[in-house]
Amino acid sequence: MKGVFLTLEGLDGSGKSTQARLLARFLEERGLKVRLTREPGGGIEVRSLLRGDLSPEAEYLLFSADRAEHVRKVILPALEEGAFVVSDRYLDSSLAYQGYGRGLPLPWLEEVAERVTLGLRPHLTFLLDLPPEEALRRIGKRAKDRFEEEGLAFFRRVREGYLHLARLEPGRFVVLDATRSVGEVQGEIRTHLKALLP
DSSP: OOSEEEEEEESTTSSHHHHHHHHHHHHHHTTOOEEEEESSSSSSOOTTGGGSOOOHHHHHHHHHHHHHHHIIIIIHHHHHTTOEEEEESOHHHHIIIIIIITOOOHHHHHHHHHHHHTTOOOSEEEEEEOOHHHHHHHHTTSOOOTTTTSOHHHHHHHHHHHHHHHHHOTTTEEEEETTSOHHHHHHHHHHHHGGGOO
């Protein structure tokens, strides 16, 4: 592949979407080809289907269907064109939320993911780490999705899952303190990205 695949991960309320937009703008201003995308909804619009009372398995398979299309129709074509792909969430979200949060077996999640993603992993993943209490405070006033309705114990499991994934792949993950200002976090992202810039 000619391009670079970057992902932003973290709890709801950690600022991923804001940081993804700022990062994409930064790369575009340097004259680079950029594809800003997100999950869920990068491949198939599944958000409306996720509103029902779903089993954790069905939830994961819906995310996986979206991810299969996302990889094949958005991410891989952009990478082949030499673009920097910036994705707000990717596979690590499912491992953290459905695996560590919901308790689904990680080997099964990984087996499905390997086929769904064609083995595609990001070059670099920025994990915006936020205490669960702060995440719930930040999302407290907005309309909540199915995950944001969960309690503190769930968010603690998800955060621990993310941190465990980061310890397993220290060469790919960059863990950032998301309690800091937007500018401070973005500055650190850009610092870590320098090695991948032309």
